[in-house]
Amino acid sequence: MAITIKEVAQRANVAPSTVSRVISNDPRISEKTKVRVRKIMERLGYHPNFIARSLAKRSTRIIGLVLPSSSNVFYQNLFFPAILQGLSEGAQKEQYSLLLSTGKTEDEIYEGVVKMVQGGIVDGVILLYSRMNDHILTYLRDRAFPFVSIGKPYDFIEEITYVDNDNVLAAEQATDYLIQLGHERIGFIGDDLTFVKTLDRLFGYERALKRAGIVLSGEYIIHEDFSHEGGQAAAKRILSIDEPPTALVMSDDFLALGVVHSLREMGLRTPEEISIVSFNQVLFPEPSFHGLTSVDINIFDLGYQAAKSIIQKLQTGDAPTGSIIPHHFVERHSCKSIKRTAMTLTY
Amino acid sequence: MAITIKEVAQRANVAPSTVSRVISNDPRISEKTKVRVRKIMERLGYHPNFIARSLAKRSTRIIGLVLPSSSNVFYQNLFFPAILQGLSEGAQKEQYSLLLSTGKTEDEIYEGVVKMVQGGIVDGVILLYSRMNDHILTYLRDRAFPFVSIGKPYDFIEEITYVDNDNVLAAEQATDYLIQLGHERIGFIGDDLTFVKTLDRLFGYERALKRAGIVLSGEYIIHEDFSHEGGQAAAKRILSIDEPPTALVMSDDFLALGVVHSLREMGLRTPEEISIVSFNQVLFPEPSFHGLTSVDINIFDLGYQAAKSIIQKLQTGDAPTGSIIPHHFVERHSCKSIKRTAMTLTY
DNA sequence: TTGAAAGCGCTAACAA
DNA sequence: TTGTTAGCGCTTTCAA
Numbered sequence: 001m002a003i004t005i006k007e008v009a010q011r012a013n014v015a016p017s018t019v020s021r022v023i024s025n026d027p028r029i030s031e032k033t034k035v036r037v038r039k040i041m042e043r044l045g046y047h048p049n050f051i052a053r054s055l056a057k058r059s060t061r062i063i064g065l066v067l068p069s070s071s072n073v074f075y076q077n078l079f080f081p082a083i084l085q086g087l088s089e090g091a092q093k094e095q096y097s098l099l100l101s102t103g104k105t106e107d108e109i110y111e112g113v114v115k116m117v118q119g120g121i122v123d124g125v126i127l128l129y130s131r132m133n134d135h136i137l138t139y140l141r142d143r144a145f146p147f148v149s150i151g152k153p154y155d156f157i158e159e160i161t162y163v164d165n166d167n168v169l170a171a172e173q174a175t176d177y178l179i180q181l182g183h184e185r186i187g188f189i190g191d192d193l194t195f196v197k198t199l200d201r202l203f204g205y206e207r208a209l210k211r212a213g214i215v216l217s218g219e220y221i222i223h224e225d226f227s228h229e230g231g232q233a234a235a236k237r238i239l240s241i242d243e244p245p246t247a248l249v250m251s252d253d254f255l256a257l258g259v260v261h262s263l264r265e266m267g268l269r270t271p272e273e274i275s276i277v278s279f280n281q282v283l284f285p286e287p288s289f290h291g292l293t294s295v296d297i298n299i300f301d302l303g304y305q306a307a308k309s310i311i312q313k314l315q316t317g318d319a320p321t322g323s324i325i326p327h328h329f330v331e332r333h334s335c336k337s338i339k340r341t342a343m344t345l346t347y
Numbered sequence: 348m349a350i351t352i353k354e355v356a357q358r359a360n361v362a363p364s365t366v367s368r369v370i371s372n373d374p375r376i377s378e379k380t381k382v383r384v385r386k387i388m389e390r391l392g393y394h395p396n397f398i399a400r401s402l403a404k405r406s407t408r409i410i411g412l413v414l415p416s417s418s419n420v421f422y423q424n425l426f427f428p429a430i431l432q433g434l435s436e437g438a439q440k441e442q443y444s445l446l447l448s449t450g451k452t453e454d455e456i457y458e459g460v461v462k463m464v465q466g467g468i469v470d471g472v473i474l475l476y477s478r479m480n481d482h483i484l485t486y487l488r489d490r491a492f493p494f495v496s497i498g499k500p501y502d503f504i505e506e507i508t509y510v511d512n513d514n515v516l517a518a519e520q521a522t523d524y525l526i527q528l529g530h531e532r533i534g535f536i537g538d539d540l541t542f543v544k545t546l547d548r549l550f551g552y553e554r555a556l557k558r559a560g561i562v563l564s565g566e567y568i569i570h571e572d573f574s575h576e577g578g579q580a581a582a583k584r585i586l587s588i589d590e591p592p593t594a595l596v597m598s599d600d601f602l603a604l605g606v607v608h609s610l611r612e613m614g615l616r617t618p619e620e621i622s623i624v625s626f627n628q629v630l631f632p633e634p635s636f637h638g639l640t641s642v643d644i645n646i647f648d649l650g651y652q653a654a655k656s657i658i659q660k661l662q663t664g665d666a667p668t669g670s671i672i673p674h675h676f677v678e679r680h681s682c683k684s685i686k687r688t689a690m691t692l693t694y
Numbered sequence: 695t696t697g698a699a700a701g702c703g704c705t706a707a708c709a710a
Numbered sequence: 711t712t713g714t715t716a717g718c719g720c721t722t723t724c725a726a
Binding site (some may be wrong): 361362363364365368375376377380399401402403404405467 | 711712713714715717718719720
């Protein structure tokens with residue numbers, strides 16, 4: 001067994017409570033005894049037992065991270081490590097630790113969250129996603145347990161602390177950009193519409209089209225996983241349309257790469273025959289690498305701010321409702337102008 | 348405050364210890380009281396407090412994960428999420444949780460590990476890397492604290508539980524493959540040589556060359572980060588050599604993509620002018636996608652087995668010293684034969 | 695400025 | 711089959 005506070009107290013000829021106060025650097029303890037006790041802690045190699053402390057203080061300084069249930073896809077995308085890095089740095093700064101949810105199915109994850117929360121393992125929770133009708137969010141909210149959502153919540157937006165980009169605006173700008181280039185047959189490819197960010201991006205896309213007086217076509221809106229298979233399926237769908245789009249807005253770089261690749265295999269080149277704008281900007285930051293024109297959503301900042309928000313909430317009991325992380329449109333080489341003026345030159 | 352075991356006991360007219368035994372499904376308790384107590388737990392919405400249980404049992408069922416200190420690169424590579432997925436599944440299966448180390452620098456990480464271990468937060472630790480002269484490993488070993496290393500340890504290989512591929516053999520096979528294709532000027536690009544896996548792969552590369560009677564050239568061995576910048580730097584180095592290699596063995600897909608890309612920008616095409624074999628196989632499993640001939644090291648299995656090994660160690664007090672995960676050579680389109688017979692045809 | 699003592703919620707001898 | 715009791719190692723009133 002390891003050294004306890006009692007043994008330190010004995011050696012130092014003080015009460016355990018005094019040692020405890022030395023640990024937390026209580027100002028009521030004289031410098032002299034502090035120095036003496038610290039020396040003995042050092043000599044004995046004493047380290048406080050966090051579990052005992054947690055039990056007494058009813059706080060662990062551990063934050064639970066909840067991944068989405070479609071985590072197989074999540075694990076194959078650089079979004080996850082990027083956001084973890086931000087979370088990790090934000091937590092480390094305030095001496096918090098991060099506990100991962102391990103479940104695969106929705107039920108497993110739910111059970112895991114209940115265990116973390118009711119078991120007193122975590123002081124707060126961060127949801128690494130936001131989707132509609134989420135049981136876990138409802139559970140946390142019903143219990144008034146501190147949590148932060150990465151992604152704007154679908155309901156109760158006024159009362160939930162979240163961190164997000166302005167996805168509507170970002171998608172609108174991306175779509176506008178394509179419209180400016182002369183495109184009118186513009187498609188949208190996103191993943192599961194239960195995710196709020198997909199809804200938002202779709203909404204921004206639609207808003208841009210409407211404002212430009214372009215009629216929406218249901219055929220042009222496609223939903224697939226953020227995976228290579230998803231990309232392939234999406235590419236097939238696109239080519240099966242009578243009047244296929246000349247440009248695409250896509251909700252993720254990985255998905256976009258898959259689509260671009262599949263389209264190329266089917267004989268459709270980017271940007272010559274089809275223009276592409278995507279989201280996330282995690283795959284090699286260099287502009288020259290894959291050449292996807294894309295919206296950089298600053299994933300690291302998203303994670304960092306989420307950690308900051310939950311910690312603030314835990315420490316002050318309150319936190320800003322919504323934090324919006326700025327995005328940046330990064331123009332590269334996956335889009336081509338098809339304005340009539342440009343076209344006539346070609347004729 | 349939440350419901351405690353005492354309140355359940357009162358309502359059920361039993362002693363707290365009986366409730367405790369019901370929770371752990373102790374066979375000594377009669378079915379009748381079990382049912383009664385469970386009903387009351389249900390009705391009160393009781394959930395055991397894990398912290399209290401952990402303190403009493405001196406075990407938390409939490410496993411600490413330690414990332415390498417060069418984690419900025421780690422976070423930008425799909426190796427990390429892939430191994431996490433394996434770890435996660437292995438942990439979930441046995442009802443263990445995963446705690447992440449959050450530090451950036453070596454010192455921060457070391458402090459974090461000490462805190463986890465001495466603080467009694469974790470029952471065991473998994474090192475997600477293996478490098479020579481690792482303080483953390485030494486610390487854990489000195490304390491005889493249960494841990495598993497992902498990657499063969501540099502020292503004390505007999506007594507440390509680890510999970511790894513046969514990287515020497517894999518690199519030897521990859522190099523052999525290039526030799527079979529007629530290459531003799533073969534380079535090796537890896538990252539930091541303090542990582543054991545890089546050492547092993549380098550060793551396998553050298554062994555294959557020696558066996559084929561090819562003289563090693565120090566110029567042909569390059570070390571760079573697993574990042575795009577690293578790839579760029581490596582590409583420059585290669586082109587600066589008087590007699591540049593006609594083929595490369597590389598220790599990571601991400602690095603390889605960066606190198607391939609940079610080389611192409613500098614006018615050297617793959618596989619026409621330079622052949623490439625790499626490692627990891629995390630970036631889109633489809634053979635057609637990026638076309639890199641590569642060694643699939645089954646990262647998921649590596650993580651899954653690591654979780655399994657540490658849990659076995661925690662439960663039985665013992666575990667196999669080394670588990671070797673099989674690798675698979677995946678032939679694609681990044682290598683070209685330059686055998687003399689083929690060459691003469693061209694002349 | 696320090697100490698004594700109770701208690702955080704649970705488990706695990708030992709008794710019955 | 712169940713209850714009693716003494717901790718696990720720390721914090722925190724209350725008292726001195």
